[in-house]
Amino acid sequence: MIQETIVITQNRFGLAHIAPMGIYTPSGSQDDFIILPFRPSTTLNNLLASKTAVINYCDDVRVFAGCLTGRRDWPLTPAEKINGQVLDCALAHTEVELVRIEDDETRPKLFCKAVHNVNHAPFKGFNRAQYSVLEAAILISRLGRIPLEKIQAEIDYLRIGLEKTAGDRELEAWSWLMAAIENFEEDA
Ligand SMILES: Cc1cc2nc3c(=O)[nH]c(=O)nc-3n(C[C@H](O)[C@H](O)[C@H](O)COP(=O)(O)O)c2cc1C
Numbered sequence: 001m002i003q004e005t006i007v008i009t010q011n012r013f014g015l016a017h018i019a020p021m022g023i024y025t026p027s028g029s030q031d032d033f034i035i036l037p038f039r040p041s042t043t044l045n046n047l048l049a050s051k052t053a054v055i056n057y058c059d060d061v062r063v064f065a066g067c068l069t070g071r072r073d074w075p076l077t078p079a080e081k082i083n084g085q086v087l088d089c090a091l092a093h094t095e096v097e098l099v100r101i102e103d104d105e106t107r108p109k110l111f112c113k114a115v116h117n118v119n120h121a122p123f124k125g126f127n128r129a130q131y132s133v134l135e136a137a138i139l140i141s142r143l144g145r146i147p148l149e150k151i152q153a154e155i156d157y158l159r160i161g162l163e164k165t166a167g168d169r170e171l172e173a174w175s176w177l178m179a180a181i182e183n184f185e186e187d188a
Helices: 042-050 061-068 128-140 148-165 168-187
Strands: 002-010 016-024 032-035 052-057 076-078 085-087 092-102 109-119
Touching: 002 042, 002 061, 002 085, 016 042, 016 061, 042 052, 042 092, 052 085, 061 128, 061 168, 128 148, 128 168, 148 168
Parallel strands: none
Antiparallel strands: 002 016, 002 052, 016 032, 032 109, 052 092, 076 085, 092 109
16 A cells, blocks of 8 residues: 655755655555655655655645645654654654665665654544645646646546635645646746
């Protein structure tokens, strides 16, 4: 299964880097995670240097949309067992260590093991607007690589769930993503 998470890594000077990442979790395992960054990637460089990361489970979709639209400055707190940083708004997080890498010129596989799990707040159920924002954020990460008409058609569909179920956080995240598409269209 792939879980959409926020991965926080640190460079060798201790500077935190926040990035949405789909983490592969092999079925039957609670402790194994595969992080799959596309090259070039700051997450990849940092993980290779520090051998640690924090995987944050977060329902504030502004973090996902924000990272894709230049808003990477989210409040952080030091991790408990590794040298790393945790997202303050995470519902839970897992501190991991890199155990093995399967290299690839496009998308290496970084095999990680959990060293510490922490719950911060309860999961309050699924929300369609959050799904819409996540999907739109993925589309925005592919601007220039897939046709704009396809992106617009998918956005039109995702807007249905958004308009029926969004709260303030989802509406704000959506507005950042729509502005990114408009900017892209103006520059094209
Ligand atoms: C929900 C979601 C999942 C993503 N999953 C991945 C992923 O698995 N690998 C990846 O390289 N980029 C992924 N991205 C895009 C990256 O977050 C974004 O391009 C990132 O800035 C690039 O990686 P870097 O910050 O490590 O350089 C995802 C974006 C979203 C919104």
